[in-house]
Amino acid sequence: MGKKKTNKTPEILNRKVRHEYHIEDSIEVGIVLRGSEVKSIRNGQASIAEGWIRASERPIHLKLHGVHIAEYPNASTGHQHEPTRVRALLAHKREIKKLAAFAQTQGHTLVPLKIYFSNNKVKVLVGLASSKRKSDKRQALAKKDAKREMERAMKRTI
Numbered sequence: 840m841g842k843k844k845t846n847k848t849p850e851i852l853n854r855k856v857r858h859e860y861h862i863e864d865s866i867e868v869g870i871v872l873r874g875s876e877v878k879s880i881r882n883g884q885a886s887i888a889e890g891w892i893r894a895s896e897r898p899i900h901l902k903l904h905g906v907h908i909a910e911y912p913n914a915s916t917g918h919q920h921e922p923t924r925v926r927a928l929l930a931h932k933r934e935i936k937k938l939a940a941f942a943q944t945q946g947h948t949l950v951p952l953k954i955y956f957s958n959n960k961v962k963v964l965v966g967l968a969s970s971k972r973k974s975d976k977r978q979a980l981a982k983k984d985a986k987r988e989m990e991r992a993m994k995r996t997i
Contacts, residue, residue, distance in 0.1 A: 896936055
């Protein structure tokens with residue numbers, strides 16, 4: 840039997856977004872990066888917690904804002920990237936139009952959910968999100984606490 844391949848490439852997740860928004864749909868897009876940025880992401884040195892996406896129909900483009908990708912320490916001075924620069928996202932024209940139309944409606948936004956590797960290319964999972972109300976956030980926290988208490992009680996009985 841052959842050796843089992845293990846995928847050691849990291850996934851940079853946005854955990855905060857699930858608390859702040861209802862994720863209605865998601866779409867995978869590509870991202871334009873420099874070599875030092877790819878190496879930093881491969882090392883897991885990125886944060887998308889404050890990230891957001893702007894979609895525009897005129898001109899048609901998708902931009903990723905607020906994502907911090909740390910500088911790669913082994914890159915030479917001329918090949919170093921700016922950690923929080925605006926990055927272009929790659930998608931089909933009809934997908935960008937769909938995302939732009941969704942983002943222009945009241946209470947909707949586009950957020951990065953995850954950055955990961957697919958076939959040695961960096962991909963971004965974009966979430967089509969609508970904001971939660973404070974009461975929804977409180978209910979989610981209460982449900983989470985109740986579930987945790989039930990698990991503790993079950994653990995004690997076993």
